Amino acid sequence: MNVRESARFAVRGVTANPMRTALTTLGILIGVAAVIILVAVGNGSSAAVKESLSRLGSNTLTVQASQGGTGGRAGGFGGFGGAPGEVSSGTRTRTAELTLDDAEALTDATLAPHVLRVAPRVSASSVTATYDGATHTVSTFLGTSPSYLTINDDSVQKGETLTAEDWTGRRRVALVGSSVAEDLVGGDGLDAVGKTVQFDGIGFTVVGVLTDKGSTGPQDEDDRVIAPLTAVQDTLTGYGSLSAISVQAKDADSVATAQAEIEDVLNSRHHVTSDDADYSIQNPTSLLTAVTSTSQTFTVLLASVAAISLLVGGIGVMNIMLVTVTERTREIGIRKAIGARRGDIVGQFLLEAVLLSLFGGVMGVLVGLAGSRFEIVGVRPVVSASSVALAFGVAVGTGLFFGLYPANRAAALRPIEALRYE
Amino acid sequence: MTGARVPRPVLDLRGVTKVFGAGDTAVHALGGVDLVVDRGEYVAVMGASGSGKSTLMNIVGCLDVPTRGRYLLDGVDTRRLDEGRQAMVRNRKIGFVFQSFNLVPRTSAQSNVELPLAYAGVRLAQRRERAAAALARVGLADRGHHLPSELSGGQQQRVAIARALVTEPVLLLADEPTGALDSRSTREVLDLFDDVSAGGRTILVITHEEEVAERAHRVVRFRDGHIVSDERRAPRGARAAAAGGAA
Ligand SMILES: Nc1ncnc2c1ncn2[C@@H]1O[C@H](COP(=O)(O)OP(=O)(O)OP(=O)(O)O)[C@@H](O)[C@H]1O
Numbered sequence A: 001m002n003v004r005e006s007a008r009f010a011v012r013g014v015t016a017n018p019m020r021t022a023l024t025t026l027g028i029l030i031g032v033a034a035v036i037i038l039v040a041v042g043n044g045s046s047a048a049v050k051e052s053l054s055r056l057g058s059n060t061l062t063v064q065a066s067q068g069g070t071g072g073r074a075g076g077f078g079g080f081g082g083a084p085g086e087v088s089s090g091t092r093t094r095t096a097e098l099t100l101d102d103a104e105a106l107t108d109a110t111l112a113p114h115v116l117r118v119a120p121r122v123s124a125s126s127v128t129a130t131y132d133g134a135t136h137t138v139s140t141f142l143g144t145s146p147s148y149l150t151i152n153d154d155s156v157q158k159g160e161t162l163t164a165e166d167w168t169g170r171r172r173v174a175l176v177g178s179s180v181a182e183d184l185v186g187g188d189g190l191d192a193v194g195k196t197v198q199f200d201g202i203g204f205t206v207v208g209v210l211t212d213k214g215s216t217g218p219q220d221e222d223d224r225v226i227a228p229l230t231a232v233q234d235t236l237t238g239y240g241s242l243s244a245i246s247v248q249a250k251d252a253d254s255v256a257t258a259q260a261e262i263e264d265v266l267n268s269r270h271h272v273t274s275d276d277a278d279y280s281i282q283n284p285t286s287l288l289t290a291v292t293s294t295s296q297t298f299t300v301l302l303a304s305v306a307a308i309s310l311l312v313g314g315i316g317v318m319n320i321m322l323v324t325v326t327e328r329t330r331e332i333g334i335r336k337a338i339g340a341r342r343g344d345i346v347g348q349f350l351l352e353a354v355l356l357s358l359f360g361g362v363m364g365v366l367v368g369l370a371g372s373r374f375e376i377v378g379v380r381p382v383v384s385a386s387s388v389a390l391a392f393g394v395a396v397g398t399g400l401f402f403g404l405y406p407a408n409r410a411a412a413l414r415p416i417e418a419l420r421y422e
Numbered sequence B: 001m002t003g004a005r006v007p008r009p010v011l012d013l014r015g016v017t018k019v020f021g022a023g024d025t026a027v028h029a030l031g032g033v034d035l036v037v038d039r040g041e042y043v044a045v046m047g048a049s050g051s052g053k054s055t056l057m058n059i060v061g062c063l064d065v066p067t068r069g070r071y072l073l074d075g076v077d078t079r080r081l082d083e084g085r086q087a088m089v090r091n092r093k094i095g096f097v098f099q100s101f102n103l104v105p106r107t108s109a110q111s112n113v114e115l116p117l118a119y120a121g122v123r124l125a126q127r128r129e130r131a132a133a134a135l136a137r138v139g140l141a142d143r144g145h146h147l148p149s150e151l152s153g154g155q156q157q158r159v160a161i162a163r164a165l166v167t168e169p170v171l172l173l174a175d176e177p178t179g180a181l182d183s184r185s186t187r188e189v190l191d192l193f194d195d196v197s198a199g200g201r202t203i204l205v206i207t208h209e210e211e212v213a214e215r216a217h218r219v220v221r222f223r224d225g226h227i228v229s230d231e232r233r234a235p236r237g238a239r240a241a242a243a244g245g246a247a
């Protein structure tokens, strides 16, 4: 008997019990769809992070303080757009400090000729903004110099930007992101310009509303306030160390040279060598590497969760095939009595199992592709062809693997015993 | 014995025994059976319940193997056959009819009859044709697309007979084929058997009913796994011819 015959018997077997077939198929369907969607979400989130990194500019470097003597490895990517650590000035731990003088030294045109701009940063955490009864907790409150706006490619959509006079005059002025402005004054938030807002009880005059960055992922990048570093130190953070220094190299090609110059300057100022540096420098490449490996881990994790559900689906197929074989023992006996060989019976039941998983696989791919069109937890999924092929292949392979045992069990039945089975 | 007259008997059993289980609980279902059946014979096997009739039929049908003894089917020693060959023998040389019909459920009468041909590797078009012819022969030409659940017991048994005969086997084996049928369906089935026998095919039928045994040429009686009598009826040539003419 040929494969086409076995296929016909198998189709008949699968269609004989539509409800059971549908439920068994559902297990495979969910597994395949989960693999496709979760891998797409992983891919999508890493694409989003990469995109936001590229907007950061390819010639920016971030200097951060780190534990002295621990080797000075770059500590993840917590620095971008956010606050890597609070400025805790009072405590004298081994935590190294970056100072305004460090930042000043980096602007030296002879020691660091490839450095274009330098912006010292302090950040205050959980600052509550109040205006006219409205309150808002600012996720990023940054004190910095006007050059930061240039380095970070920021502009104002209404009002004035920060000026050098604001810095030297220690003026209590601020630029607010649209999320902050909307919460405080309502509407599109543009009316915030000119208003005096209390930040932890200290009045700052809003001079401009920042142009939207747009949000990537769960983080709202427009929930921020930027004020002159001098004024922030006067009021909110005190005069401790900086949380970071943003540095812009002359151009993308001189990033590495600029990094070397920064290291020279800081090493001599801090009396350390590159091996036991008490600071770390993140450049766009190292950041990208860190992000990529993190998101790869993330994707692999998601994929393994999905793979487990595919395995569960496969066990479902095996379970139902064992039930089917038991139920149809008598039929197997009849078939053997009229001349079916071992191979005929194996073929029939194996094809039935594969048919179940094939059907589930096809439906799973369709559902997976459809599901990947929607935004999931703020991430636009990016479907990868290889995950679709892999999920589908594994589904069909699962059917083969988990169908093999029940099919062989059916074929090994002795005709007389199978016929006598009640 | 008649074996001398015809060179190759269809069935040739020598000292066949069958023991189920072992030790104290062993059941000697067959205790040394010698039986030779020639081509074209119509044999009825009778005996009390538990006397070993079905056990004999299972061995004859290559569904089970004897514990001891030799069994030649159409000249071939069945002990030498591997599993695949045994399947082939069942497919080509034997047609089974069971008391409980044993049609494949949820499968049309036509497909049921096609099944042995499918396992024999016959092409689809030819299979259709031969199955339809076999159904017509048992008087069910118009019932091909019906499922077993849509047929009466007598009709199901006739489908089973069509399935048994479609491969043109040398031997038709029937284990109480009329046990579950009323008298009219019984007569229909027996007429079919007469017809098959008249066509030269060998039939071995197990039965409790005298009505069935009456039609056979030879009656073998069993008791406790042994043959206790083996009598040949006078050839019912005239009656068979009359029945054949009427049908
Ligand atoms: N698989 C088996 N295991 C153990 N004992 C068995 C088995 N099959 C049959 N026997 C025993 O063998 C003996 C003969 O059984 P068999 O089925 O051949 O009887 P039978 O003549 O067909 O009876 P009936 O007319 O009731 O069908 C019985 O005592 C039965 O209990």
Ligand SMILES: [Mg+2]
Residues within 6 Å of the ligand: B053, B054, B055, B175
């Ligand atoms: Mg019996």
